Every structure is written in structure tokens, then in C-alpha cells.
Amino acid sequence: MYAYDELDRTLINERVEEFRDQVKRRLSGELTEDEFKMLRLQNGVYLQLHAYMFRVAIPYGTLSSKQLRQLAHVARRYDRGYGHFTTRQNIQYNWIKLAELPDALADLAEVGIHAMQTSGNNTRNVTSDQWAGVVPGEIEDPRIWSELIRQYTTLHPEFSFLPRKFKFAITASAHDRAAIKIHDIGLRLHKNAEGETGFEVLVGGGLGRTPFIGKTIKPFVHGRDLLSYIEAILRVYNQYGRRDNIYKARIKILVHELGIEKFSREVEDEWQQMRDSDTALTLDDAMVEDIRSRFSYPSYEKLPHMPEELKKAAADPLFERWRKNSVFTHKVQGYAIVTLSLKPIGGPPGDATADQMDALADLADKYSFGEIRVGHEQNLALPHVARRDLPALWAALDKIGLATPNVNLVSDIIACPGLDYCSLANARSIPIAQELTRRFANHDTADLIGRLHINISGCINACGHHHVGHIGILGVEKNGEEYYQITIGGRADENAELGALIGPAVPYGDVADVVEDIVEAYLALRTRPDELFVDTVKRLGVEPFRERVYATR
């Protein structure tokens, strides 16, 4: 966990005071809404259908138990007792009052939490692998670099008014859990032949109206050059990104219109000039070490892989089902990474109540060295659980509704808030997700189906990442009714791919039936039980699924 020092805390407090003043000037009329809107967005405050929405940053998805308790406090004191975890590892509150926001921010600042740049045309939360620092095979902890980028981009005077939003993601594992290929800048940490740490830099990924998979702009940027190289990319974007049309303003459009070769040359040209005149952004070892030193890691005990507690608990089929589904290998023997599903059957995906958050904070203290992670698939994780504690932890999680054994399965759905909350939406997404979890509530069935990611977006802005869902569902409006386009075969990982449309949009009432048809088709068509849905689609294409779904429609 990164420990904020006096300087980090001072900056957060200074931002809170500035925002307090901005709110005051808005409510007095000194600032018009036109002037205020971008200022409030820069601090994560949206206007939604029935209220303001407040998006709080959880940098690279890492939280302490103390911080989680404060998130619970904000939910209780300023909102309606719950929060929603997002596809960018942040948390959103849906009912916040503008007049109370400065106080909520001040409360959050006490534990080093802020909402800087969680919206607006600036650089957003640098997301990462929710298993960073604990997963086997990781080159090194990518969060150290996420923190370096976070600091570098926070309140950057040159890049606070970009043509459009700008998102970073970083991974340090072969299997990409951070979806770097669908980000404006994606970073893959690796070592070169000389054993030096650096990054493959990808640029121009993104979903929305015109989805693109990111392209490699430079296969290896040395760690010391990371910030200067990013500055070069941002400067080219700031100057040449389109500002005439918000639908063409992301860097992915600039990369597409120039072509990756020309874009690379522009960046390289800028970068070389930068390096010639000034080395202020070059990171020397001491700087990286300073940040690294403020990440603390647990003092792991020497523990056996198969402790008595675990052997005994194997007799309990419910425990075993959960263990096989939600418990993942840790790099340290005797420990485990535990994923907590926020996708209860029949419930809205990604929400947690203040009570759940408080209870989880206590469990984190007891079983995970006080640390919690937030994943972009809208689940939480406890990253440092001793295997001997798994049975006790499971019992406690089950009591508070955080032990649904459906992680990575068909009912582990990623969904945006949709028309129930969001003023941009065309259609609802949460009730669709709820119905789907009910259709696939049987855990044996879900296990039989295997890993299957359903992503639901209520509009083309694609906050539910439907383009890269194994099954993607996009809400559209037809004659005032809610309709849904279905795609299949998308992936968000290192083999990222956009899904393919299976046919015309279907009405709200048909979506769950259609998904069942698709799943039935998959079960009939797969060559082996362990051929994943997404691989069956790759092998056979869309046609057999289209036939099945539209035969009677």
C-alpha cells in the first residue's frame, strides 16, 4: 500500500479548499453553470437523472481498511447508504448534494482519498491489475509506476484542458487483467534483454462510439524515460486532438486519422526535442526508489500450502465450491488472493452497502493485513489471505453477502448504471443484469458453462465495456422503447478483440431469452467442456449463434 506523506496530504487538502471555494461561488451565482461545469467535473461531480453523482478515486484499485471505512461513512452520511464500484476501479455515489460535497471531500481527505480528475477532459485514474504485488509471475509491482504517473498527471498545468478524457492502464503480467489495450495509453511493464525495466507503450485504445484496440507506438521505453515519453504523447494530443466534435476528440481518433507511423514520428520528434532541452522529467533510480519505499508489503509468515483448517473444511461442499471459484494462487506459499463477488443473484452488479464496507474493512484487518483491492470487473479482492484463514473468512463473507461463488462466470456481469441513474443512457442495464443472474442462478449450471464475461452498456459511451465482452449487450432506443444490440466474441485481455454483432436489436423483454439461447448454442457446439465460450466463437464465428437466436424471432 502506498503511504501518503505530508506533501501528498497537503495537496489533497489544498484541492478540497479550492473546490469548497468553487462550490461557494457557484451557489452564490458568481460562477455560472457554464463556467462551473468543467470545474466540478475536474473533481468527479456529474449531474445525473435524479441527483448529482460523485466519483471518488481509488488509485490503481488499492484501499486500506481505514479508507474503506471512510467510504462507508460517506455513503451513510452524505448519500443513501451504498456505493457503486466502477469499471475503472473507482467508487461512485449516486445521491450526493453539491452543497455537502466539500464536507464529504474533507472527510475523505482525512484518510488520503480524493476525487481529483475522476472526470473532465484531463488524465484520469491510472488503473492496474487488481492482483498487483501478489500475483505469481509478475515482473514487478506495476502500482509503483501507476503512482509515479498519478503524481505526474495530477493538476498538470499543461494537460488539464485536453480535447477529451485520457485514460491510462498498466499491467506487469503476461495475462492482462487491466485491459491495457482499450486505454488511451496502455503500458505493459517488462524487462529488455539487458534486464532493465521498461514499458511497451500502446496508444489509441478506447471504446465508445468508435472502438479501437490500442496500437504499439514504442516496444520499449526505459523506466527512466516513462514520464517524458508520456509528456510527449500528451503534448501532441493536446495540440492536435480535435476540438470541433466531441465524438472525434479522443486520441484514438487522432491516431487513426494520422496513422500510427505518422503519429509515432510526431511523438518521437517532440520527445527528442524535449530530451535535448531539458531532463527534468527523467526518473533517476533514487526517485523511483523513493516511491517504491513508500509502498509497504506485509510481513508474510512461513505457512504451509495445505493447513489443517483447509483440509477439514474440504468436507463442506459449499465452502469447496466457493474456494474453487473465488480463491486464486498467491506468489507467497500459504497465502491466497480472494475475490469477493459484488454480483449477488438478483442484485445490482458492483454495489456495496455501507454495512458491507464496514464489515469488510474489519475482515481485511483480520485476514488481509488491512488491504482491499477493487477490480475493473466491479468485484473486490482481499490480496493477502492466509490459506488457513480461508474457512473462517468464507463464513464471515457469506454472512454479509460477499461470497457468491460466481467470479468470472456467466452471472458475474459487468454493467454500467444505465438509464436508472445516468443521464446519458438510452436504456436500462441493471434490471437486465439482475434478470440474467436469476436465469443463471444455479451454480452447477454456471460452473458447467465456465468462464463467460457478459458486459452491459446502457448507451454507446460503453462504460460497461460491452465491445469487449464475451457477450456484449448495448442498450439503444427505438421508437421510445428499450432495445438491445448483442455482440459476441469480444475480449479485454492481452488478446483484446471487439465483439461481433449477431443480428438486429432485440426488445428489453427478450434479452435474457436471447442470452440463454446463445449459451445453449455454445454448450451444444463446444468441442470440450473446457473450450471457453469465447474460443468457441473464435472457432465457429457468429453464424451458428445468429441462427440459433433469430430462428424464431
Next chain:
Amino acid sequence: MPLVKDGKITNDEFVHVADDAGIPSDGAILVSSARFLGDAEALSRREGRTGVIWPNNRDLDDLVPFLDRLAVVALVFPTFRDGRAYSQARLLRERHKYRGELRATGQVLRDQFLFMLRAGFDSFEVKKPADAEAFANTVKRYSVFYQPTGDGRMTALHRRMMLRHSESASQ
């Protein structure tokens, strides 16, 4: 529209000369980039101080050769949300070593003063009188800065480095 320079409201000595108006033989003037480039050699060597208003959607290359003869470069924020002039400002100061007055014009509002200062602006055509009056206080809002620009403010990273050195030095 009040002009803020050196942290306080001052009179603008520079007269804005329209594209079709005559150029005074001396005195401080501001001309558009089109006017300037039409007669750059003469204008940059005239008696009296000359300044150019440079649009935010044009590269600086054509202006660079004349920078050391210009008293003012005025950059433009057509709306406060259009941040291209921040990049132009930094390039002028940090890459091209421009030392004259660098003026922010357009929709210049209170909440961008500090960003502008850090990017290298040192004068501001401020839209609202109340904002102009609040300038000195506004730019004191922050004492911690994460990233380096040409403004000379020490970044948090460097402050930490210094703290470490002094800690280890005193051991």
C-alpha cells in the same frame, strides 16, 4: 477587461492595432499574427515595443525567429476549456527560451490562473474584475506541485529527495 501583471491590476500599455489600421511609428502595439507575418522584419525592428497575438491552432515555428525582438506574445484561450495555449506557453518559455511578456487572453478565469502561471504566462487579460482582484490570493492556493514546468517551483519528488539527503547528511 483588467490586465493583471506582477500579481496586480495594471494599465495596459499596449495598444491593439487592427489589421487594416496604420502602424504607429513608436509606442507599444499588439498586432495579429497575420499582420505581423505580413511584414515581420519591419514590425519586429520598429521603434517602440511590438507584441503579437498568436492563435492557439497554429504552430509556433513561424514566430520563433522573431521572439528575441518581441516585447509581448499574447496567446489565446477561446474558451477556458481549450487548453492548447498551455502547450504553446511552455514551448515558448522552455524550448525557445522566450523572455518577454507572455500574456493570456480570451476567456481567462480565476480557476486557471495558477495553471497559466506555471505554464509560463506572466500577464493576464482577466475577464471578470472580481477575478483580477483575487489574483494574488488565488495563486497562493497550492504549495505542493507534483510535476516540473519551467516555472522553477520545486516538485514534491525533488523536495522529498532533498529531505532524504539532509536526513542522511545529518546522520
Next chain:
Amino acid sequence: MTSPLQQKIKITGPSIVTANRTWDGVVIYRTASKGWSTALSDAAIVRTADEARALLAESVADDVGAVGAYIAPVDIKENGKIKPGNLREHIRLQGVTIDLPVPA
């Protein structure tokens, strides 16, 4: 971003102007007496594009009290009761269509 005043205003039936209250974000409706109400029954009804444009203009002028004003359709029942004219307005009036994780 086009100002609501510059957008083409097309009325397909009885309509109202709605917005969110600035200080707390609550849904509000423009009344006939140059004010706002949280009750849809208090909303001023407009039936032509000109009327709508005028009502919107005066609503937008109250920049301190209200945010994001726009024209929304309504249904008027036989008994004169005003109902939201589409799903979005229904949701804004009644709240989310799902159970909240914590009962209100």
C-alpha cells in the same frame, strides 16, 4: 455543447421544462409562476415550439437555482393528471426502477 436555447425545439405533444436543483440535484419542474416545484403536477404545460422556447429561455436564465433545464414530454390523462411522457422522465420522477441496496 449546444445551448438548449439554440437547439431545434420540436414539440410532439404537451411538454414541460424540467431541470435539477443546483444545490442538491433534486429533480424540479418549471411552474407557470416563474418558479420551480418538485411536484410534476405544478409544471407549466406548453403545447407549441414557441411556448416551449419561451419557457425554456426563462428557465435557463435561472442559472443559480437550476441546472441543465430541458424540454420533456408529458402525458395528460383524462382526469387532467400530468404523467411523465417517457421512461426517462418516469425514472426521474419515481426514482430507479430497481430496489436500492439499502431501502430508502
